Amino acid sequence: MESAFVVSVKPPPQRAPGRARRVYAAVGAVCPGLVVAAAVALPASWLGALFPTVGGAVSGIVAGAGVGVVLRRILAPRHSERLRPGFTTAGRHVLQASIVLLGAGLPLGDVLRVGAGSLPVMLGTLAVALGGAWLVGRLLGIDPETRLLIGVGTGICGASAIAAVTAVVNAAQARVAYAMGTIFTFNIAAVLLFPPLGHLLGLSQEAFGLWSGTAINDTSSVVAAAYAYGTPAAAYAVVVKLTRSLMIVPICVILQIWQSRRRRAGREAAPGRGVWGAFPLFIVGFLAASAVATLGVVPASWQSAISATSTFMITMSLAGIGLSLNPSQIRDAGPRPMLLGAVLWIGVGGTAIGLQALTGRL
Template sequence: MGKSDEGLKSETAPVPRETPRSHRSAALVGALPGLAVAVVVACVAALLGQLVPLIGGPVFGILLGVVAAAGIRPLRAQPMTAGYRTAGTFVLQASIVVLGTGLSLGEVAQVGATSLPVMLGTLAVALGGAALVGRALGLDADTRTLIGVGTGICGASAIAAASAALKPKDSDVAYAIGTIFTFNIAAVLLFPPIGHLLGLGAHSFGLWAGTAVNDTSSVVAAAESYGGGASSYAIVVKLTRSLMIIPIVMALVALRTKRQRAAEGLSRSRLPWRRMVPAFIVGFVLAAALDTVGAVPASWHPGLSALGTFLVTVALAGIGLNLRIAEMRKAGARPLLLGGALWVAVGLASLGLQAVTGML
């Protein structure tokens, strides 16, 4: 065989094909720089959250992410965005699973038997009001859904879970987080004096705070400020309310899947049930079940809760880093108007339902 034949053979040799595993490895390596930036921002946000617990690490995370990306040009470079997206998807889903370890289904069953009508009623008011008022205000579907879920269930954690299901624009998530944050502060300041003015007992105030205040930290702050042992009941009500994440996320995934298939001309075929039950929701339920049977030691709860909150902070930092301020100017004050309307409606509905069911 001559040199020309050898050259021809080398030129026509097959090129090794890239396997799915090598593709995933390359994607992971490419995401590391942006993910590392999100973690650094989250660390700073977590420290600030400890200093100002009323605001909390997750809110600081998205705020610092937006500011950092706006002020430091290299952070806006295209190679960094892969890591930000990883934080806003996979880390976000992992945070929901970890947070499930703090949910005892036994306590949920005990509290749910008495408070379920109030919880379901306030959730219906939040979601129905978000659809009606949000549409009247001209907000897009994802923004009003995220604000409704955040108001009706559990603030930033519910927004995180719904975001993992809906995959909305980063600006929609920012609108929802900012709105929930605003009315969390208002609730902590206003609920205790209003409760004393109405003469609510500790149990009634705990149920009111647990169903009408958004984030867990704000529920604790408002109930502790009210005193009389209201905080212990409010916390359990709030954790029970968090379980509403499961059916809501499954419904959102089913709706999104149905719309996608309709757009592809597949509306008459069966929905793929495996896609309708996200893996992170299965993980959330399994984590709660493990905690219920005592497989998660009580001594681990503070650490796991802190880890779950930190993962939410990393995810929101990634979303903030990937967000551009110009995108947020379009909606103006409309998300706040929707959040305010829902906040008032849910607060009144909680008190009204307690009165109707004889719990006030």
């Protein structure tokens, strides 16, 4: 009797697409939009350097919005949609990378030591900005995201703070535009009005540096107003402003924790996330870069290049946001965000002067 041996041969498994192929496809999807965002950011950065009161960030979002309108009119919808992944990557991931790089120019030790005397004024104005944004914005019927962006932009450091918070909360692009437009308007007003008001109040160089460093939104406007008052005022204002910029870190961490708890409300937390799940990676990177700068590892000769690169990346990211904007969404906002910005700007400026008087810093 013959015995039969049956050998079953399994067909070879289907090969999944390789990692290199997936990476290539992802890069190919985002490259067209990234190239357009970078192309818009180049002239916007030049304009920002030419007109520092305006700044590259504002130029980037305005230029991006204008170019976006043109592209939507001249390109077929399918070609226009091909650019969107790159715009989104610029508005989110390039933005986060720019904030990490920004940390390399903010040595924690030096800034905290020199700026410690400004903390009472700084914390008071931040409380007024955030509390006022919540209360006044609510009374005006402004949505929570726009309130938050205008509040942190006014209370911390203008476009950079708006950029950092946008990277955490993933705010709608139209709301970023409202906040940027509001901050830009009051940057211009501060540069024009603060120096004559400082002379009218009889402020010393150091007192004006503290006032402008805590009450003016963007760094470029702080520098412009303080230099108009005097070189000693500008030197002090820059240090105060750098210290104030560090408030981005706790604000972003608090926002991330709040968002994580809100997302998990009503359901069990995802396994393995723990405490670290509440910390956005770019904030961890920002802190690590600041720690490296504090240790003196980053040569002083690199600081100007780091600052220029970070500024260009922020401009590029905001150009990406502008390129994705729909102008009708901005028109629908009406005058209420601007009114909120005016109330906060006046409140922060008045609070700063009042706290300087109380602490003997006038």
